[in-house]
Amino acid sequence: HTGPTVASNAALRPLYDTLVAVGSDLEFEPMLATAWEFAEDGSSIVLELRDDVDFHDGSHFDASVVEANIERGKTLEQSTYVRGQLDAVEAVELIDDYTVRLDFAEGRGANILYVLSDMSGMMISPAGMEAPDLDVTSAGSGPYVLDPDSEYTPGEFARFIRAEEYWGPEGAAPVAVYEHHGIIDEATRLNALQGGQIDLATGLTGPRINTAE
Numbered sequence: 001h002t003g004p005t006v007a008s009n010a011a012l013r014p015l016y017d018t019l020v021a022v023g024s025d026l027e028f029e030p031m032l033a034t035a036w037e038f039a040e041d042g043s044s045i046v047l048e049l050r051d052d053v054d055f056h057d058g059s060h061f062d063a064s065v066v067e068a069n070i071e072r073g074k075t076l077e078q079s080t081y082v083r084g085q086l087d088a089v090e091a092v093e094l095i096d097d098y099t100v101r102l103d104f105a106e107g108r109g110a111n112i113l114y115v116l117s118d119m120s121g122m123m124i125s126p127a128g129m130e131a132p133d134l135d136v137t138s139a140g141s142g143p144y145v146l147d148p149d150s151e152y153t154p155g156e157f158a159r160f161i162r163a164e165e166y167w168g169p170e171g172a173a174p175v176a177v178y179e180h181h182g183i184i185d186e187a188t189r190l191n192a193l194q195g196g197q198i199d200l201a202t203g204l205t206g207p208r209i210n211t212a213e
Contacts, residue, residue: 006118019123033116044104082119147177186205189203
């Protein structure tokens with residue numbers, strides 16, 4: 001919830017599942033929410049939730065978790081990007097343990113599926129939210145966890161390993177281990193890519209590299 005921009009997704013998606021996913025065809029797909037329906041007047045959306053998801057710290061996912069996450073995203077002092085996305089949500093109503101309704105501020109909510117597929121839709125465990133400092137090693141339900149034997153430096157370095165148990169489909173964690181390096185300087189990022197220190201880099205605006213030969 002404190003990620004400053006959409007760029008934070010790169011380090012967060014391995015750890016945290018979202019309510020809605022975006023498929024390879026760029027269509028919205030179920031994830032933690034299995035189905036959804038908008039009110040006829042567009043004033044709200046009802047989400048049907050999975051009932052078989054546990055976070056890596058053992059906490060269980062349900063509608064109350066959705067309510068707590070949205071409230072945290074809207075009110076946490078350090079929340080800026082997420083708070084802006086969630087401004088459209090005026091209220092959260094629990095219909096039952098696995099059904100929740102989001103009521104929109106007047107004239108808002110048209111892009112809610114995108115919002116719930118982005119950082120605002122990432123779910124943190126109840127235990128994680130209650131801790132004085134969010135324990136990112138176990139507060140998600142995603143296909144990866146942070147390697148407990150590796151030093152984690154927020155914004156600079158993270159080493160991810162496959163979660164021992166994951167509710168989602170096989171193939172969600174295509175590699176057993178990978179590292180995320182937060183290299184801010186573009187030239188340094190390009191040099192690391194060309195030198196083989198990293199395998200993939202984003203945000204490069206310089207000359208294209210021809211690797212066909």
